[in-house]
Structure formats: structure tokens, C-alpha cells
Amino acid sequence: MWTVFFSLLTCLVKYSFSGRSVVVPRKYGDVLGYATDLGRIFYGIQFAQPPLCSLRWNLPAPISRWVLATINATEIPPACPQPACDIHDILCPKTTSEECLYLNIFTPLQNNSSLLPVMIFIPYRLGVLGFLATGTGPNNFKGNYGILDQRLAIACFLATGTGPNNFKGNYGILDQRLAIAWINQISMLSEEI
Secondary structure, eight states, X not given: OHHHHHXXXXXXXXXXXXXXXXXXXXXXXXXXXXXXXXXXXXXXXXXXXXXXXXXXXXXXXXXXXXXXXXXXOSSOOOBOOOOOOSSOGGGSOSOBOSOXXXXXXXXXXXXXXXXXXXXXXXXXXXXXXXXXXXXXXXXXXXXXXXXXXXXXXXXXXXXXXXXXXXXXXOHHHHHHHHHHHHHHTOSOHHHHO
């Protein structure tokens, strides 16, 4: 209940401020986000190749470069496919896609030379709570926040393979590990994303 309340409150705070464009260069390409009075917001930053075709039932593959030279990180990305929401429709994802291995990153406005703590939120259940965490940002930007989308439900925990030495599975956990490794590559989130 509190998660839903704070998520809705954060939505209201987010939309009450007009955003200013922010472009941050990264080794994968440039990222276009926006700044509010509370901090900088970057939605849908790809941390792995989309788990499609031959990558669907395999380990997440790191990216070497984004397809576009500048990614638009001002729009909430589609949620990962998941069971239908069991609560009010306004709280449920409007679009889903298997191309959903994204991070939403929130940083404070001030750029200082000291490293700030990083909090990573990993949605712990299917449906509305994971989507709300993905689609909203924290209203307190004293540190850096990363909220990740990962494969869910059958795409997350289905096991494949032909025997004990060729076992594959736990793709959602491996998505989490790759996202955390991607975040660890960033020396100062507040300056570099």
C-alpha cells in the first residue's frame, strides 16, 4: 500500500516540474535526459542486448554500442512482459516488450567531486510494484538511484538445456548481475550517468 502511495506521489512531483534537456556523453553513445528542480532523470538506458531470437533463452549479452548515436532517455520504456495487473488499470504498464533490459537512472543536480552512494532498486514481484518502480523516480535526489527492468515470469526462471552440464536458466538473476556490473563501470553517476 505504501509503495503505491509513494509511487503516485512521486508521479505528481515529477509532472509538477518542467524538465530541461540534459545530454551526457557515454562510451556507448550520448544520452538525452532531462533535469527537474529535484534532479536529473534518464529513462530506458539499455544495459544489455535485447533478449530476442538466439538471445532469448541465453545469458544476457553486454552491449558494446547503442544502435542510435544519442538515445532518448526522456520516455518511460516498455515494461517486460508479465501477467496481467490485478489492480486498477492506471497503475499497470501500458506497453510491454521483450526488448526491456533497461535502467532508469536518477542523479542529483549538483556535480561535485565526491562520490555519492548508489541505490539500486530491483522490483521483487510481478505486476504493478515492479512497473511503478520502473516508471517513477525517487523524490529525494541526495544520492544516485538505479531502477532496473529485467526478464520476469517464465522468461526469468525457465530452465533450459539438455543435462546437468548444459543447464541454463535464472535469466532474471543474470540480468540483475549484468545491470549491476554496468552501474559499477560508472565512476561517478552524478557526472557520467
